[in-house]
Amino acid sequence: MNANYVAMIVILIIWLGIFLYIFRLDKKVENLTKG
Amino acid sequence: MPGILKYILLISMSAVIILVWIMDPPQSTLGDISRIFYFHVPSAWVAVLAFAVGMFNSIGYLRKREMKFDIRAAASAELGLMFCILATVSGAFFAKKAWGTYWNWDPRQTSIFVLMLIYGAYLALRSAIDSEERRAALSAVYSILAFITVPFLIFVVPRIYDSLHPSNTVVNAGGKIQMPPPILTVFLVSLVCFTIIFFWLYGLQSKINIYLRNKKRAV
Amino acid sequence: MVKKSSGFLAGAAAVLIKDITSEFRTRYAINALVMFSLVTLTVVSIAIGRSNLNYDLAAAFLWVIIFFSAISGLGQSFIKEEEARTIYALRLYANPLAVFAGKFIFNSLLLLFLELIFVPLFFILLAVECGNILLLFLVILLGSLGLTGATTIIAAIIAKASVKGALFAVLSFPILLPLLVAAIGATEIAFSGGVFADAVRDLKLLVSYPVIMMTASTFLFEFIWNE
Numbered sequence: 001m002n003a004n005y006v007a008m009i010v011i012l013i014i015w016l017g018i019f020l021y022i023f024r025l026d027k028k029v030e031n032l033t034k035g
Numbered sequence: 036m037p038g039i040l041k042y043i044l045l046i047s048m049s050a051v052i053i054l055v056w057i058m059d060p061p062q063s064t065l066g067d068i069s070r071i072f073y074f075h076v077p078s079a080w081v082a083v084l085a086f087a088v089g090m091f092n093s094i095g096y097l098r099k100r101e102m103k104f105d106i107r108a109a110a111s112a113e114l115g116l117m118f119c120i121l122a123t124v125s126g127a128f129f130a131k132k133a134w135g136t137y138w139n140w141d142p143r144q145t146s147i148f149v150l151m152l153i154y155g156a157y158l159a160l161r162s163a164i165d166s167e168e169r170r171a172a173l174s175a176v177y178s179i180l181a182f183i184t185v186p187f188l189i190f191v192v193p194r195i196y197d198s199l200h201p202s203n204t205v206v207n208a209g210g211k212i213q214m215p216p217p218i219l220t221v222f223l224v225s226l227v228c229f230t231i232i233f234f235w236l237y238g239l240q241s242k243i244n245i246y247l248r249n250k251k252r253a254v
Numbered sequence: 255m256v257k258k259s260s261g262f263l264a265g266a267a268a269v270l271i272k273d274i275t276s277e278f279r280t281r282y283a284i285n286a287l288v289m290f291s292l293v294t295l296t297v298v299s300i301a302i303g304r305s306n307l308n309y310d311l312a313a314a315f316l317w318v319i320i321f322f323s324a325i326s327g328l329g330q331s332f333i334k335e336e337e338a339r340t341i342y343a344l345r346l347y348a349n350p351l352a353v354f355a356g357k358f359i360f361n362s363l364l365l366l367f368l369e370l371i372f373v374p375l376f377f378i379l380l381a382v383e384c385g386n387i388l389l390l391f392l393v394i395l396l397g398s399l400g401l402t403g404a405t406t407i408i409a410a411i412i413a414k415a416s417v418k419g420a421l422f423a424v425l426s427f428p429i430l431l432p433l434l435v436a437a438i439g440a441t442e443i444a445f446s447g448g449v450f451a452d453a454v455r456d457l458k459l460l461v462s463y464p465v466i467m468m469t470a471s472t473f474l475f476e477f478i479w480n481e
Contacts, residue, residue, distance in 0.1 A: 004067065008056035015052055019045055022235060026041070029242050097477055152428040159424055163417040169481050173411050176474045180407065180429060183470050187432035187463060 077229035085115030105171035269356025287327035332413035385447020
C-alpha cells in the first residue's frame with residue numbers, strides 16, 4: 001500500500017477524533033448552559 | 036454554533052484531508068513534504084486571527100468592564116498559542132526538508148516566534164495576578180500594547196535574513212493569485228475549516244469559563 | 255485649560271524631583287544598573303579575550319547589555335511605590351499622566367546616566383572603534399528613549415502583579431524586539447563609519463517607536479493606574 005494512503009488514513013482518524021471530542025464537548029456545554 | 040455547520044465542517048475537512056493526499060503535491064520539486072502547506076498556512080493564519088480577536092476583546096473589556104470580554108480574550112490567547120505552536124512545528128519540518136535545517140531565523144519563522152513569545156508573555160502575566168478584575172485590566176493593556184508593536188515587527192523583521200520562505204505560493208508580488216485552481220480551492224476550503232474550528236473552540240472555551248465563573252460567584 | 259496643563263507639568267516635575275531625591279538617598283536603581291552592566295561587560299570582555307570583535311557582534315553586545323541592565327534597574331520604578339504604599343498618596347494627589355511623565359523622564363535620565371558611564375567603558379574594554387560618533391550618539395539617545403518609553407508602562411503593569419520575578423523581562427522582550435533590531439542595525443552602521451543616509455531606515459523606526467509607544471501609553475496608563 002502506498003505510504004501516502006497510510007498518512008491520509010492516519011490524519012483522517014486524528015481529525016475524526018478531534019471532531020468527536022469537540023462535538024461531545026459542545027453537547028456537554030449546551031446541556032450545562034441550558035440547565 | 037448551528038448544527039448544520041458542524042456537519043459541513045466534518046465533511047469538508049475530511050474531504051480536504053483526502054484530496055491533499057490524492058492530488059499532486061502543490062510543489063513538484065519539493066515533493067510530498069509540500070502537502071504540509073494545506074495545514075501549515077491555515078494554522079499560521081488562525082494564530083494571527085486569534086491575536087486580533089484577543090485585542091478586540093481587550094479593547095471591549097477596557098471600554099465596558101464586563102468580565103466576559105476578558106474570558107474571551109484569554110480563550111483566544113490560549114487557542115492562538117496552540118495554533119502558533121502547530122504552525123511553528125509544521126514549518127520547522129518543512130524547513131528541514133526544504134532548506135536542510137529546522138530553524139534558520141527566516142523572517143516568517145521570526146515573526147511566528149515573536150508571536151509565540153507574546154502569547155507566552157500574555158499568559159504568564161495572567162497567571163501572575165490573583166485578583167480577577169486586575170488581571171483582566173492589566174492583561175488587556177498588555178495585549179493592546181503588544182498589538183501596537185506588530186507594524187514595527189513587519190517593518191524590521193524582513194531585514195534580519197533574506198527570506199527562503201516560499202512567499203509566492205499564495206499571492207505573488209503583483210497581488211495576483213498564482214496557484215492552479217484545484218490547489219487553490221482545496222487550500223481555501225482548508226483555510227475556512229480551520230477558521231471555523233477556531234471560532235467553535237473559542238466559543239466553547241468562553242462559554243465554559245463564563246459558566247464556571249457565574250457558578251463560582253453564585254456559591 | 256491653561257491651569258490644567260500647568261498643573262500637569264508641575265505634577266510631572268514634582269514626581270520627577272521626588273524620584274531623583276529618593277534615588278540620591280538610596281541609590282538603589284543606579285547601583286543595580288551600573289553594577290549589572292559592569293558585570294556583563296566584564297564577562298563579555300574576558301570571554302572574547304584579545305580577539306577583535308566584528309562590528310555586528312559588538313553592536314549586538316552593546317544593546318544586549320543595555321537591554322538587560324535596563325530590565326534589572328527600571329522595573330523598580332513602580333514596584334517601590336507599591337511596596338512603600340506611597341502609591342495611594344500619589345493616586346490621590348497626582349494626575350495619572352503626570353505620574354507617568356515623571357516616571358518616564360526619571361527612567362530615561364537614569365538610563366542615559368548609565369550609558370554615560372557604560373559606553374566609554376565598552377569602547378575601552380572591548381577595543382571597538384567607532385567610525386561615526388555622532389550617529390552612535392543619536393542612536394543611543396533614541397534607542398534609550400524607546401526602551402524607557404515601552405518599559406515604563408510595563409513596569410507599571412508588573413507592579414500590580416502578585417508574582418513579579420522574571421516577568422518584567424518576559425513582558426518587555428517581545429515588545430522591544432523591533433526597537434532592538436533597529437538599534438543594533440544602526441549601531442553597526444555607526445561602528446563601521448557609515449553616514450546618516452545609510453541608517454535612515456533604522457532611524458525612522460527609532461524615532462517613530464518612542465512616539466507611538468508614548469501615545470499608546472498615555473491612553474493605556476490610566477487603566478493600570480486606577481487598578
